[in-house]
Amino acid sequence: MKDSFAYHMPTKIVYGINSICDIDQYINGRKTLLVTSRGALSRGLVAQILSLTCAVIHVVSDINSHPEFVDLEKNYNSLNNVDFELILAVGGGSVLDAAKFISVYSSEKNSTFVTKLTKGVIPHQEYHLKPIISVPTTAGTGSEITPWATIWDMDERKKYSLHLPELFSEMAIYDPALTLTSPENITIQTGLDTISHALESIWNKNASPITVDYAIKAARLVLEYLPKLVNDLDEIHYRDKLMQACMYSGLAFSNTQTALAHAISYHVTANKGVDHGIACSFTLPLLIDNVIGRYEFIDNALEEIFGELSSQKMRNLLSSLNISTKFSDYKIDDDELCKIKLLLENNQRASNSLVSL
Numbered sequence: 001m002k003d004s005f006a007y008h009m010p011t012k013i014v015y016g017i018n019s020i021c022d023i024d025q026y027i028n029g030r031k032t033l034l035v036t037s038r039g040a041l042s043r044g045l046v047a048q049i050l051s052l053t054c055a056v057i058h059v060v061s062d063i064n065s066h067p068e069f070v071d072l073e074k075n076y077n078s079l080n081n082v083d084f085e086l087i088l089a090v091g092g093g094s095v096l097d098a099a100k101f102i103s104v105y106s107s108e109k110n111s112t113f114v115t116k117l118t119k120g121v122i123p124h125q126e127y128h129l130k131p132i133i134s135v136p137t138t139a140g141t142g143s144e145i146t147p148w149a150t151i152w153d154m155d156e157r158k159k160y161s162l163h164l165p166e167l168f169s170e171m172a173i174y175d176p177a178l179t180l181t182s183p184e185n186i187t188i189q190t191g192l193d194t195i196s197h198a199l200e201s202i203w204n205k206n207a208s209p210i211t212v213d214y215a216i217k218a219a220r221l222v223l224e225y226l227p228k229l230v231n232d233l234d235e236i237h238y239r240d241k242l243m244q245a246c247m248y249s250g251l252a253f254s255n256t257q258t259a260l261a262h263a264i265s266y267h268v269t270a271n272k273g274v275d276h277g278i279a280c281s282f283t284l285p286l287l288i289d290n291v292i293g294r295y296e297f298i299d300n301a302l303e304e305i306f307g308e309l310s311s312q313k314m315r316n317l318l319s320s321l322n323i324s325t326k327f328s329d330y331k332i333d334d335d336e337l338c339k340i341k342l343l344l345e346n347n348q349r350a351s352n353s354l355v356s357l
Helices: 019-027 038-042 045-052 069-077 093-103 111-119 184-202 209-230 236-253 260-272 284-291 296-306 312-320 334-344
Strands: 012-015 032-035 056-060 086-091 132-136 148-153 158-163 171-174
Touching: 012 019, 012 236, 019 045, 019 086, 019 132, 019 171, 032 045, 032 093, 038 045, 038 086, 045 056, 045 086, 069 093, 069 111, 069 148, 086 093, 093 132, 093 148, 093 158, 111 158, 158 260, 171 236, 184 209, 184 236, 184 260, 184 284, 184 296, 184 312, 209 236, 209 296, 209 312, 260 284, 260 334, 284 296, 284 312, 296 312
Parallel strands: 012 171, 032 056, 032 086, 086 132, 132 171
Antiparallel strands: 148 158
């Protein structure tokens, strides 16, 4: 870990149960585009938002999980005649990432520009951004306080990252009550995504004392409270602790990015259909075993989290959630593992890692 470092977080954070009730105050009269999912629509969350503010002039409610360019371009182009000043993104990571895609525009306001920018076809040239208020309804994404968005091209079986320095949300509103409707599988996946974000920000070339402290807080909360929450999904105290963990891990990896576990996960998700939270966490025990003893600051952090220098408690957590740590259980044989290793050689996320596969 470097002796000199910088830390940047321009997003205003509002945290608290039922904090969504003050949304009209934060919108402050701006003409607002609400971006959300069909699930939020069916659960009555859209109706709740509309009852809290009169500023919403249009609603996009068909954002899918793992947003793809083809769908986002349709959403984007359908808004050409909607004169909005602010985006209110309410949902999981896919919704928040979609909102970021929609927020970017050039003088022509064409989705092709954003796609080319994301894929690196054109350089980061002149662009503008609509401000975003992000309201996560799952405890795991971290997208509400990071400057990038994950967009998929399933024809290419590839994940792209829209990463702009100014892509931080204007505000992130953490309301643990909004996660009460998350079913068990989503609760597990997002909780494991959180601990992956935390641990990967520790064995990271961009780690700093600030990010490591946040990561330790996040990982300890997930380790203690995720198993409890899975056994009592309606307990708001446990929901609160997992949302705190999500926030802390976001504060960590927003300044480090993720590393090897996430780099591996993109191939596993795109080619094996494994949900992201599982794909990015099943390798964590292996990576813990490989990093122990190599860096004093990492050993110290792992001891604070697990109480020992061992991957056993991480293995126990995954086992309690019925998550396998074997590549073969994800239909990845030795030949494909070699292919993954080759793909990682020029992968930015993998290059952030202080541990190799």
